[in-house]
Amino acid sequence: MISLSRKYVGVGGAPEISQVSPWLFIEMVSSSCVGCGRCCSNGCDVEFPALGKILNLAESIQGFDYDLWFETPCLDLEFPGGGFVRASVQNGTCVFQRDGKCVLHSFSGCKPLVCRLFPITFDLGILKVAADIPCRGLEVSVYARAQQDLLSIFGRDLIQELDRFCVSVLRSVKKC
Numbered sequence: 613m614i615s616l617s618r619k620y621v622g623v624g625g626a627p628e629i630s631q632v633s634p635w636l637f638i639e640m641v642s643s644s645c646v647g648c649g650r651c652c653s654n655g656c657d658v659e660f661p662a663l664g665k666i667l668n669l670a671e672s673i674q675g676f677d678y679d680l681w682f683e684t685p686c687l688d689l690e691f692p693g694g695g696f697v698r699a700s701v702q703n704g705t706c707v708f709q710r711d712g713k714c715v716l717h718s719f720s721g722c723k724p725l726v727c728r729l730f731p732i733t734f735d736l737g738i739l740k741v742a743a744d745i746p747c748r749g750l751e752v753s754v755y756a757r758a759q760q761d762l763l764s765i766f767g768r769d770l771i772q773e774l775d776r777f778c779v780s781v782l783r784s785v786k787k788c
């Protein structure tokens with residue numbers, strides 16, 4: 613793992629990141645998300661602030677059975693608001709997917725943090741590559757693909773630091 617010069621906190625007050633995996637700069641994926649929805653088959657963790665916004669918009673999210681949307685809440689300080697609920701799986705995919713698209717995309721602040729960051733994830737203060745990435749490819753690094761979302765969540769200082777790490781990690785790989 614690479615230790616950062618300081619801790620970086622997500623815009624919603626969490627997660628707090630102090631290390632990054634070098635694999636962010638090495639593992640490759642397709643250049644952009646085409647919204648195929650294949651990464652949604654297990655549902656996702658929805659942080660409490662996004663949950664509140666989704667529930668406020670429940671009337672606007674047509675065609676879903678409100679009672680089936682979420683599983684039991686979990687407390688977890690790595691998530692904004694101190695916890696999350698799991699979005700349920702129905703018909704083999706996340707309850708918020710319709711015709712292969714996420715219905716939460718169109719509602720500001722509703723898309724869960726873990727979905728915005730994908731194919732990056734976080735665990736115990738470490739930013740790392742998500743476990744299952746259906747859109748692996750040879751076009752860009754995981755870091756390059758997630759850079760704009762990292763910027764909006766953690767700010768420019770983190771990006772500047774990660775850019776420096778990216779150069780040094782790639783130099784070391786080329787020497788091997």
Ligand code: SF4
Pocket residue numbers: 644645646647648649650651652730731745746747
């Ligand atoms: S599998 Fe990849 S391309 Fe498809 S929706 Fe998920 S992130 Fe986007």
Ligand code: SF4
Pocket residue numbers: 651652653655656699706707708709713714715716723724727
């Ligand atoms: S909330 Fe949207 S992006 Fe996240 S898993 Fe569900 S359908 Fe996919």
